[in-house]
Amino acid sequence: MYHLDIQGNIHAFGILLPEITSGKPPFCKDKGCLIDWAKDYLELPEVMSHIVDPELKHFSNDDLKVICEVICLCIHPDFSKRPSMKEISLMLESRIDTSLSIELKTSLAWAELALSS
Template sequence: MGTAYCLQYMHHDLNPPIAHTKVSSKCIMLTDDYAAKLAEETFRSVTESVKTTRGDSKKSEMTRAGLDTNVYDFGVLLLEIISGKLPHSEEQGNLVNWAADYINDKRNIGYMIDPSLKSFKENELDVICEVIQSCIQPDPKLRPTMRDITSRLREVITVTPEQAVPRLSPLWWAELEILSVEAT
């Protein structure tokens, strides 16, 4: 949920919105308390102008394209999480193509679940698979917004934005030092 909240913030709360250039499991780092952090060398403002040969600005198209791509990539990330598979491998090829038969037939969804997941709740899995299906729509106009995605996921995954942020500061030792100095 931390990654979903982060993308929601970047897409809906920042002005101008910011798109991550490639959402994937490779760019998600976990803190000591398992809070997700989205890493990247560069973020791009989705309002950066792209000039055509005629010199027209394509800001709104770039905005939509970057955000839609993040939504698609988030769907692939969810697929990675529940299946335990990479986005592409020699064995199964493209993960989205591999999962299509399973995800479109609720009776077969259990076959694509990572066997290392000892248990899961059917209702949670159903909602996650519905979110995945909506995120990986071939037509970007049919994909939900990150706000819609987090809302839908919160129906079954009760992690609030406050619970998703790191509880331990990376500088906890410095904070302790300051507190001890203030106490004396």
């Protein structure tokens, strides 16, 4: 039973990632289940950017590939092929650049300057 709860949590994490990335709810009356919609884009690099929220102006295609790979692994129908949360964390931490971009640093500097005046 405990094993199934962990695998259920991993699957739920795989469902949550497209919600965060797309800004869409988990279920839409018009399009149905978000993960079913997202599956059409997850494994195709040429269209994978379609799952990204249009409000998100700056994102890395390499980072998106990692996120899509993690989603696919987490929702894999075969429980035994799903990674552990430790493996997922390692994938995300080691393969996604979390440093601030120069554009973001500049905009944060302007915001900080405006707040201090």
